[in-house]
Structure formats: structure tokens, C-alpha cells
Amino acid sequence: MSAEAISDNHGHHDHAPSKKGFMYYLTTTNHKDIGKMYLLTALNFFIIGGLFAMFIRAELAEAGYQLLNHPFSVGPFTFSFSGEFFNQMTAMHATFMIFFAIIPAFIGLGNFFVPIMIGSPDMAFPRLNNWSFWILPFSGLLMLLSFFVPGGAPGAGWTSYPPLTSAAYSPGPGMDMWILGIHLAGASSILGSINFIVTTLNMRAPGMTLFKMPLFVWSMLVTAWLQLIATPVLAGAVTMLLTDRNFGTSFFNMAGGGDPVLYQHIFWFYSHPAVYIMILPGFGIISEVIATFSRKPLFGYITMVWAIIGIAVLGCLVWAHHMFTVGMDPRAQMMFMAMTFLIGVPTGIKVFNWLATMWEGVLEFTTSMKFAIAFVGLFTIGGLSGIVCAAAPVDYQIHDTYYVVAHIHYVFFAGSFLSIMAGVYYWFPKMFGRLMSEKMGSVHFWLTFIFMNVTFFPMHFLGLMGMPRRIPDYNPVFSDLNLLCSIGAFGLGATQILLIINAFWSAKHGKLAGSNPWGGHTLEWQVSSPPPEHNFEKIPVVK
Amino acid sequence: MAHHHDHDFFIPAPSIWAPLSCIGGGIMAFGFLFTLHPTDFGMSASIAHLIMAMGFTLLAFCVFQWWRLLVHEARHRGFKEGSVPVVLDLANRYGMVFFIASEVMFFAAFFAAFFYLSGMNVWPPENIETLTLHLPTVNTLLLLTSGVTVTWAHHAMQEGNRSRTRKMIFLTYLLGVIFLSCQMYEYHHASFALHDGVYGSTFYMLTGFHGFHVFVGSIMLMVLHLRLSQGDFSAKEHFYFEATAWYWHFVDVVWIGLYLFVYLLPNGGHH
Incomplete structure (x- = not known):
């Protein structure tokens, strides 16, 4: 293998066997295969995380306990859930959706399309790319198996704040499995981000200057910077948690002079940028999709690029707005509040540029475009409720209520999920050579659009009325x-079956796409669908 | 096979070492978990250790093979001026710089914890008998000297003086090893332990992770020494040399921070 690779660095054009087996995918260094594996992994964890959400909504459908605290039977199986299990559901729903569904989905799309869009034959470090993917299953396995160990999965929220996560209150191995799982996923993220940065900086085709790169490439580049800077800090935070739990250190333990608030600072130094890691690539996708289906170049390209960079820089300086209620110095609160408000400016620039791109465009309402337009409207709701949450005096009232749940779901569902869908419907024909069914896609879109608003919009009111999050029972007035x-959540969950059917059916039986079904202008539309093994017969020259 | 290629990027063939090292890392993570909670998993501590050791061995073996493959590929390209395409050289340089940047951020988390906790507590805490500055000062001199020797080696490399390069690299990792021995001596004689409150926590975690990085850097230097004696590299073409030197300087700079903030400043007049 290696000898051949050396005798001719490019002498493995014939390596891709006609039938690709497990060993092929295990050892592949091809960015397109790795991108697809990321996407499939993200889909699996999306289903798992979604089922957890269904459990949460079933329990919360009525006041009192529905599933908890009284055993019930379904066929031959008897189930018995304690309140602890509800805590595990909320913690693991978020953990799976954030670390194993949204982030890998964007990394998957990025892996497939960034090299093609800049005119490169692959990623900068293809073997490292393989490593970044294959460490993920072990990370996911640690998380999943935690349900089956004594004490069960971690139940202290995805934020894992001590002292709830200290050895005294979470004595079981589940919490340590979460920590080690985060370590592995973090290593994947860091090495992946190095790969993306080097690819983008170093492998652009002749003439593809930085400010000619498609917006999606820009968004992945800036996202990779955030991952590179923030993820090692998360690794530090959970390492301290691990040693506090197991080796007697006192970072977050008051008795030894430590402080749980320190954990929150370090954790949010990663996890606030992580919100941008989960939305910036979406901004990139939406910019591609709206421009293509408006038959116009993107309005204000340069401002779009600087807005992404601005959001990323500001995003690193606002972490303590998650902690207004811990008793911080009011001057610090003012600073974090003001910085957070500022993020509204570059985000607003983006929203108006998308609208201006569509203005007087020849709009084509494909499924992808529908998701993109819905994104612009609904994500803006999530952005605006974010400004509400960022006002410290308001936050004292709504902290830890359903208002925050509503806000983050308008960001992650209306933002990340809808943009991933826009990207999947847009790029599926490029990845698999066949179009997804537009008819089924349209049904999928409209049901998703309706049900997501039915699910998440009332949560704003619940939060303002004072309903706390992460509690399985509530006052009957709610x-x-x-x-x-x-009802919305069950509808939303069931609707996603359409996506899965559409994807798997279309990959085999969909209409042949041809190289450029949408009339796109970026480089991925200049090559066949699916693209050849190394993307380009000749490296393109961009004018 | 005689394809014409209009680019200089390196597109390696499929490789088993990346996924296999993931399997090793995964087994090691599970072994570590079992070590922390042997009874919860119904196994003896020695079995748990064994699983962890097996995972580590597989991981180390894969890293070794992967590294060997890289050396093999580098030798095939050769070390003549211009034998490594510019884009490939740049990719390696960017990659190493960003890797070190991520390491800096990892240490930043621990330094942040140190500043936060030393600021909110009486520092050093009253019940802590801090270390004298003698050994840390010697350690600082050792690492600073090693920074000089590695730079000296680099100049010798650029002048084509291979025997001096080898001597200086040998001296550099020797200083690293002596440093590590001094650290071990210090740990052994310290009157406080990891579990003695925030002082012990921050002290051992910061110096411990730093020591681990010195250890890794020393191994990189030993490999460099070995490759030099096998005839690798030239005055113009020695990326691995530079990457190792960057890493060594990074480790050096972290130590300056440690010496200043962890040892020197809190100690005040105590000698």
C-alpha cells in the first residue's frame, strides 16, 4: 500500500473498488466518503436525540407524571422510569443533538464540499481526516452505553455543572463516560478544524483568492477557527471535572478553595462559541442556496464575509451572558450584555443581505429554497429572543425557564436544522447523482415548518409565565x-420519517441530476454528479 | 498509472493506521473508565488496567507505524532543495502551527483556573508550605539553555555541520530529561499533594501537563537525533527539525509562565 503510494503519489486512482465494503470505508482517505460517513452518523444520532425529545414531550404532555414513577407495560416489555431518567433524557438529548448531530452534519457537508468549492482534489491531511471521523463512534459509544451502567447516564444537563456533576452527587461511571466522550469528540473537532483551515488557506485553485471563495467555504473556515480556539478550553474544563471527581483536586470544590462558577466560565468560553460553530456554516449554506435560487449573485458579499468574522470574534467575548444569575459583578454583566447586543449588528447585516439578494430576483421555490426562506424568517425570531435573553435584568426573570428553551430551539432547529435541510436538498444530487423527490420534499418542508412552530412557539409564553425547564412536572395552569x-413535537418527529424515506429512495431511484441541476455558479456544479474521485480532471483556474 | 497531474498536493492512499489508532484510543478510553470504576463494571482493577494498557499499546503501535510511514514518504521525496513541493511544505507548517495554537488554548484553560482561584483565595494558602525556588530556578535555566542548544543545532543544520547538529540535539533532549528528573525529585519532596486544595490542584495539573509536554518534546527530539544519524534532512530541507524546535520553544514559553506565576510571584520573599 505505502510503497505504491510512494512510487506514485497519485497512483491510486484505481484504488476505489467497484463495490465498497467495510474495509474500504474504514481506511478511506477520500474527503467525499468521509463527508458522507459524517452525514450518516449525524442522521443516526439525530434519530436517537429525537427519540429522547419525544420522551420528554410525552412526559410533559400533561401535568403530573405520565411515564415516570409508575411502571407500565408495552407488549412483553415492562418499563419503569424514575425522575432521574427524565434528567438523563434532557441531558442526553442536548448532548447528542449538539455534539453528534448538528456539528457532524455541518462537518460532513463541509468535508464533501469545501475541497470541491475551492478547486482542490481533497483535504490537506486526508489520513487525519479519517482519524477525525473514526474516533467519533467511540465517543458516541461511551455516551450511549452510559445508559446501561449503575447510576445510568449523566443527568445534570448537557452543561454538566458542578456540584451536580461532582463525585458526591453523580457518583456513577456515567458522568465519567460523558467526560471521556467529550474528550474524544473534542480531539476529533480540533484535528478536523486544523484540516479545514489548512485546506482552505493552502489548497485553493489558481485565481481562487480568499475573497472569491464561496460564502459556505468562508463560514467553514471561520467555524474551524472557533473550534481550534475554543475546543481545547472545553477539554481543559472537563479534565478538571474528571480530576475533581476521581483524583481529589478542588478546582470546583468549595471545601478545597475551589469554585463551581469557575467551571461555568471555562465551559461557556467554549460553549458560547459552540453556538456559532453550529450556526455559521448554516449562514454559509443559506447564502449559497438563496443566491442560486434567486438567480442573482449574493448581495453584499464582502459585508457577508466580515459579518461572519465579526460574529465569530464577538462570539468569543460574550460567554458570561449565560451566567447573569450567579452573582457576577454588575459591571461585568453590563460588559457581557453590551457585547451580546453588538452581535445583533453583523447578524442583522446578514439577514438584510439575504433579503436584498432575493429582492427583484427570479425566485425558484425548490424545497431547498423553501427551507432557506423559512430559515431567514424563523432564525430571526431566535436571534431576537436571544437579544431578550441577553438583557441582564430580563434574564434574571427568564433564566432557566422555557423561554430559554424556546430561544435555543429557534436557533438550533429553525437555524441549524433548517439550514442543514436546505443544504441537504441542495447538494444531495451532487453527492448521489440523483435528485431528491421535490414532491415529498415539499410535504416534508411544510409539515416541518408548521409543526416546529407549534412545538416551539408556545414555549416562549410558558417561559414568560414562569415554567422552569428540565422539570418533569408542572403547575396545571401550564x-x-x-x-x-x-402534539407539535410528535408531528415534527414523525415528519422527519419523510426525510429519511426521501433520501434513501432518491439515492437509488431519484431522477438523474446531471452536473448542474440548479444552475449554480460555484465550482461543485462544474464537475459531474457525483464528482470523480479527485474532483477535477484538471485543477480549475478561477478568473 | 502514468497520470499527468497538474497539482503538487499529496493525496495518500487509504491507510489502516488512522482508524486502527482510533480503535486503540477507544479501547484505552474504556480501559481508563473501567480503571476509575472497576466494581461498577464487575471487574478487578488489574483487568481494567490490562485493558487500558492494551488500548495504549495498540495506539502507540499505530502512532509509531503512522510516523514511520511519514518518514518513509519524506525519504522518498528526498531532502534536496526543491524536492518537497511548496504547497506540501506550507501545509505541514500551517498544520504544526495550528496544532501548537490548540495546545496553547489547552494550557490557557488551566492558567485561567489558576488566576481565578489564586485571586479569590489567600495565595499561597496558609496551610501550604511552598517549595523553595532553588530547583525551579535550576529548571528554568535548564530549559532556557535547551532553547539555546536547539537554536544552535538549527544554525549548524543550516550551515551543513551535521555532527554539531547531532551533538546539540543530543544536548537538548539531555537537558529535557534532566529537567524531568528534577521535576520528579520536586514532586517527591513537596510537602503538599494533588488533593491538598486548590494550591495542590493547580500546581500539579499545570506542572504535570507541562511535564508531559516536555516528555513528548523529548521523544520528538530523540527521533530527530535518530533520523539525523541515519542521514535524513539537508541544510535547506528539514521541516521535521523545525516543527520539533517550534514545539520545544512552545514548551519553553509555557514553563516561563509557570515559573513566573506559579513559583516566583506568589512566593514573594520566601527562598
Whole structure:
């Protein structure tokens, strides 16, 4: 293998066997295969995380306990869930959706399309790319198996704040499995980000200057910077948690002079940028999709690039807005509040540029475009509720209520999820050579659009009325709205079956796409669908 | 096979070492978990250790093979001026710089914890008998000297003086090893332990992770020494040399921070 690789660095054009087996995918260094594996992994964890959400909504459908605290039977199986299990559901729903669904989905799309869009034959470090993917299953396995160990999965929220996560209150191995899982996923993230940065800086085709790169490439580049800077800090935070739990250190332990608030600072130094890691690539996708289906170049390209960079820089300086209620110095609160408000400026620039791109465009309402337009409208709701949360005096009231849950779901669902969908419907034909069914796609879109608003919009009211999050029971006055949320959630969950059917059916039986089904202008539309093994017969020259 | 290629990027063939090292890393993580909670998993501590050791061995073996493959590929390209395409050289340089940047951020988390905790507590805490500055000062001199020797080696390399290069690299990792021995001596004689409150926590975690990085850097230097004696590299073409030197300087700079903030300043007049 290596000898051949050396005798001719490019002498393995014939390596791709006609039938690709497990060993092929295990050892592949091809960015397109790795991108697809990321996407499939993300889909699996999206299903798992989604089922957890269904459990949460089933329990919250009515006041009192529905599934918890009284054993029930379904066929031959008897189930018995404690309140602890509800805590595990909320913690693991977020953990899976953030670390194993949204981030890998964007990394997957980026892996497939960044090299093609800059006119490169592959990523900068293809073997490292393989490593970054294959460490993920072990990370996911640690998380999943934690349900089956004594004490169960971690139940202290995805934020894992001590002292709830200290050895005294979470004595079981589940918490340590979460920590080690984060370590592995973090290593994957860091090495992956190095790969993306070097690829983008170093492998652009002749003439592809930085300011000619498609917006999606820019967004992945800036995202990779955030991952490179922030993820090692998360590794530090969970390492301290691990040693506090197991080796007697006192970083977060008051008795030894430590402080749990320190954990929150370090954790949010990663996890606030992580929110941008989960939305910037979406901004990139939406910019591609809206420009293509408006038949116009993107409005204000340069401002779009600087807005992404601005959001990333500001995003690293606002972490303590998650901690207004811990008793911080009011001057610090003012600073973090003001910085957070500022993020509204570059985000606003992006929203208006998308609208201006569509203005007087020849709009084509494909499924992808529908998701993109819905993104612009609904993500803006999430952005605006973020400004509400960022006002410290308001936050004292709504902290830890359903208002925050509503906000983050308008960011992650209306933002990340809808943009991933826009990207999947847009690029699926390039990845698999066949178009997804537009008819089924349209149904998928409209049901998703309706049900997501039914699910998440009432949560704003619930939060303002004072319903706390992460609690399985509530005051009966919240019943009607909660039932509405739960009906929406079941509808939303069931609707995603359409996506899975559409994807797997279309990959085999969809209409042949041809190289440029949408009339796109970026480089991926200049090559066949699916692209050849190394993307380009000749490295393109960009004018 | 005689394809014409209009680019200089290196597109390696499929490789088993990356996924296999993931399997090794995964087994090691599970072994570590079992070591922390042997009874919860119904196994004896020695079995747990064994699993961890097996995972580590597989991981180390894969890293070794992967590294060997890289050396093999580098030798095939050769070390003549211009034998490594510019884009490939740049990719390696960027890659190493960003890797070190991520390491800096990892240490930043621990330094942040140190500043936060030393600021909110009486520092050093009253019940802590801090170390004298003698050994840390010697250690600082050792690492600073090693920074000089590695730079000296680099100049010798650029002048084509291979025997001096080898001597200086040998001296550099010798200083690293002596440093590590001094650290071990210091740990052994310290009157406080990891579990003695925040002082012990920050002290051992910061110096411990730093020591681990000195250890890794020393191994990189030993490999460099070995490759030099096998005839690798030339005055113009020695990326691995430079990457190792950068890493060594990074380790050096972290130590300056440690010496200043962890040892020197809190100690005040105590000698």
C-alpha cells in the first residue's frame, strides 16, 4: 500500500473498488466518503436525540407524571422510569443533538464540499481526516452505553455543572463516560478544524483568492477557527471535572478553595462559541442556496464575509451572558450584555443581505429554497429572543425557564436544522447523482415548518409565565400550552420519517441530476454528479 | 498509472493506521473508565488496567507505524532543495502551527483556573508550605539553555555541520530529561499533594501537563537525533527539525509562565 503510494503519489486512482465494503470505508482517505460517513452518523444520532425529545414531550404532555414513577407495560416489555431518567433524557438529548448531530452534519457537508468549492482534489491531511471521523463512534459509544451502567447516564444537563456533576452527587461511571466522550469528540473537532483551515488557506485553485471563495467555504473556515480556539478550553474544563471527581483536586470544590462558577466560565468560553460553530456554516449554506435560487449573485458579499468574522470574534467575548444569575459583578454583566447586543449588528447585516439578494430576483421555490426562506424568517425570531435573553435584568426573570428553551430551539432547529435541510436538498444530487423527490420534499418542508412552530412557539409564553425547564412536572395552569407543544413535537418527529424515506429512495431511484441541476455558479456544479474521485480532471483556474 | 497531474498536493492512499489508532484510543478510553470504576463494571482493577494498557499499546503501535510511514514518504521525496513541493511544505507548517495554537488554548484553560482561584483565595494558602525556588530556578535555566542548544543545532543544520547538529540535539533532549528528573525529585519532596486544595490542584495539573509536554518534546527530539544519524534532512530541507524546535520553544514559553506565576510571584520573599 505505502510503497505504491510512494512510487506514485497519485497512483491510486484505481484504488476505489467497484463495490465498497467495510474495509474500504474504514481506511478511506477520500474527503467525499468521509463527508458522507459524517452525514450518516449525524442522521443516526439525530434519530436517537429525537427519540429522547419525544420522551420528554410525552412526559410533559400533561401535568403530573405520565411515564415516570409508575411502571407500565408495552407488549412483553415492562418499563419503569424514575425522575432521574427524565434528567438523563434532557441531558442526553442536548448532548447528542449538539455534539453528534448538528456539528457532524455541518462537518460532513463541509468535508464533501469545501475541497470541491475551492478547486482542490481533497483535504490537506486526508489520513487525519479519517482519524477525525473514526474516533467519533467511540465517543458516541461511551455516551450511549452510559445508559446501561449503575447510576445510568449523566443527568445534570448537557452543561454538566458542578456540584451536580461532582463525585458526591453523580457518583456513577456515567458522568465519567460523558467526560471521556467529550474528550474524544473534542480531539476529533480540533484535528478536523486544523484540516479545514489548512485546506482552505493552502489548497485553493489558481485565481481562487480568499475573497472569491464561496460564502459556505468562508463560514467553514471561520467555524474551524472557533473550534481550534475554543475546543481545547472545553477539554481543559472537563479534565478538571474528571480530576475533581476521581483524583481529589478542588478546582470546583468549595471545601478545597475551589469554585463551581469557575467551571461555568471555562465551559461557556467554549460553549458560547459552540453556538456559532453550529450556526455559521448554516449562514454559509443559506447564502449559497438563496443566491442560486434567486438567480442573482449574493448581495453584499464582502459585508457577508466580515459579518461572519465579526460574529465569530464577538462570539468569543460574550460567554458570561449565560451566567447573569450567579452573582457576577454588575459591571461585568453590563460588559457581557453590551457585547451580546453588538452581535445583533453583523447578524442583522446578514439577514438584510439575504433579503436584498432575493429582492427583484427570479425566485425558484425548490424545497431547498423553501427551507432557506423559512430559515431567514424563523432564525430571526431566535436571534431576537436571544437579544431578550441577553438583557441582564430580563434574564434574571427568564433564566432557566422555557423561554430559554424556546430561544435555543429557534436557533438550533429553525437555524441549524433548517439550514442543514436546505443544504441537504441542495447538494444531495451532487453527492448521489440523483435528485431528491421535490414532491415529498415539499410535504416534508411544510409539515416541518408548521409543526416546529407549534412545538416551539408556545414555549416562549410558558417561559414568560414562569415554567422552569428540565422539570418533569408542572403547575396545571401550564397544561394547555404544554399539550400543544407535545402534539407539535410528535408531528415534527414523525415528519422527519419523510426525510429519511426521501433520501434513501432518491439515492437509488431519484431522477438523474446531471452536473448542474440548479444552475449554480460555484465550482461543485462544474464537475459531474457525483464528482470523480479527485474532483477535477484538471485543477480549475478561477478568473 | 502514468497520470499527468497538474497539482503538487499529496493525496495518500487509504491507510489502516488512522482508524486502527482510533480503535486503540477507544479501547484505552474504556480501559481508563473501567480503571476509575472497576466494581461498577464487575471487574478487578488489574483487568481494567490490562485493558487500558492494551488500548495504549495498540495506539502507540499505530502512532509509531503512522510516523514511520511519514518518514518513509519524506525519504522518498528526498531532502534536496526543491524536492518537497511548496504547497506540501506550507501545509505541514500551517498544520504544526495550528496544532501548537490548540495546545496553547489547552494550557490557557488551566492558567485561567489558576488566576481565578489564586485571586479569590489567600495565595499561597496558609496551610501550604511552598517549595523553595532553588530547583525551579535550576529548571528554568535548564530549559532556557535547551532553547539555546536547539537554536544552535538549527544554525549548524543550516550551515551543513551535521555532527554539531547531532551533538546539540543530543544536548537538548539531555537537558529535557534532566529537567524531568528534577521535576520528579520536586514532586517527591513537596510537602503538599494533588488533593491538598486548590494550591495542590493547580500546581500539579499545570506542572504535570507541562511535564508531559516536555516528555513528548523529548521523544520528538530523540527521533530527530535518530533520523539525523541515519542521514535524513539537508541544510535547506528539514521541516521535521523545525516543527520539533517550534514545539520545544512552545514548551519553553509555557514553563516561563509557570515559573513566573506559579513559583516566583506568589512566593514573594520566601527562598
